[in-house]
Amino acid sequence: KNQVEQSPQSLIILEGKNCTLQCNYTVSPFSNLRWYKQDTGRGPVSLTIMTFSENTKSNGRYTATLDADTKQSSLHITASQLSDSASYICVVSRYGNNRLAFGKGNQVVVIP
């Protein structure tokens, strides 16, 4: 079983609407959690990095939350734009043994 599960696998939203992506993980002990945005045919670009003590972090219209007790994170996209169409990947780092666990991504399509 994958240590990082993302949902929904894919979604289509109307331009201007908000959406929330979910990431549940079992990685322990926890070091940090990252959200990446990957446009088609390009490498991932970091959106946020959160450590254990951080609950919320924003990057423009992207807001990530973290609940380390329940091992859940979400990425909220506000007022979506066509350029938000991409795959969003959740990556969790394990403390101590230097390993990253990757989710398979949330595929978001924004339509006009």
Added chain:
Amino acid sequence: KAGVTQTPRYLIKTRGQQVTLSCSPISGHRSVSWYQQTPGQGLQFLFEYFSETQRNKGNFPGRFSGRQFSNSRSEMNVSTLELGDSALYLCASSPTGGTSGSSDEQYFGPGTRLTVT
């Protein structure tokens, strides 16, 4: 600063051949990590190099190997190619962290699209 560059961007090989991919990290970055990305498996970690030494390794067969040079540039090699090796190969650089579990930012290159026929 220039970003992470990878060459070539696209490659077509036949089964049984070998291939070498190249990655030039951001200037000053000493850690380079390699990943394989496929639609079914998502991103999977191959290995990480730091100061010319392999610091971490994923669960890939020995056909996958890599190295890092003194200028931090890195290469990965895949021998005896199989159809299942068709994927996007990404490298990422960071100042020190890479897969160390630190909060060092990782910067990804555009990837090399390898197709094995």
